[in-house]
Amino acid sequence: MNGVTGFLTQTFKDSVKVATTLYKIMIPTIIVVKIFEEFGGVIWFSNLIAPLMQFVGLPSEMGLVWATAMFINIYSALVVLINFDVPMTVAQASILSSMILLAHSMPIEVGLAKKSGVSIWWTVFCRVGGALLLAWILKLIYQATGSLQDPAHMIWQAASSGKVSLTDWAINQVQNLAIVFVIIFALIFVLNLLKVLGIERLIGKALSPFLRLLGISREATNLTLIGITLGLSYGGGLLINEAKKGHIPPRDIFTSITLLGLLHSLIEDTLLMLVIGADFNTIFWGRLIFALVFVAVVSRMARLIDGKPYERLFYRSVSN
Secondary structure: OOHHHHHHHHHHHHHHHHHHHHHHHHHHHHHHHHHHHOOOOOHHHHHHHHHHHHHHOOOOOOOHHHHHHHOOHHHHHHHHHHHHHOOOOOHHHHHHHHHHHHHHOOOHHHHHHHHOOOEEHHHHHHHHHHHHHHHHHHHHHHHHHOOOOOOOOOOOOOOOOOOOOOHHHHHHHHHHHHHHHHHHHHHHHHHHOOOOOOOOHHHHHHHHHHHHHHOOOOOHHHHHHHHHHHHHHHHHHHHHHHHHHOOOHHHHHHHHHHHHHHOOOOOHHHHHHHHHOHHHHHHHHHHHHHHHHHHHHHHHEEEEEEEOHHHHHOEOOOOO
């Protein structure tokens, strides 16, 4: 009984800590987006990016959702999404989720990649380009098969729709922020439970052989697996430390960071995207297979380049 109480208490404390950090970012974002909307900015931006969204089969409004995810974080993007209250099919929700999973929190995560020695241009190109490529492939598959065309059932629904007063809007946002905390608590509860059951460790063991096939050394494999399961901040931070010490070959650092850019927080972020009605197989297995194949191709091509061109295009050693 004490073990269960301690587990729940720790989960609650972790949830409060995570929620507090996110609220500091999300609340200003909600206000800015509301001002942006009131002055017609949403319509302007949606029209600007509409061709790109149409290219991947999404409503034009989803451009602002993806941009919010890229420049801020996934939670803020979800707040923007539910405020739009735009109906989507499961296929569209899966495409949007895949784009968000591959390219989000870019200012922070691109900075982490740069500290490890990977060039900024490559990280941005890899993640944004990879997101668009995967989204386009998924659109073609869904169009060809006619699959996942049912309406997406979002667990997190907008508090209201239509034109509302600022007071009602503010109340709705408080309700949404409360739902954010519930989602965070549920996610952390599941993550902690998976750790206790050892499932995270099993996922790591299952992925290990594939990382070896990518040419990632034994030294880098364990750190990469930490990033894949727990997040880029964890695995990337450890890889940066090892890169500075010179314990891991530069090309392994490049391959590992490139993979982590496309495939990190595999459990947490996947669970989060299920909230908007995305298909699990698409956002878990689809993302996993795409990332491994993409990085395998990049890894082989990068081996054909050496010396100054390689440093300029991809990676510059940060070893002390």
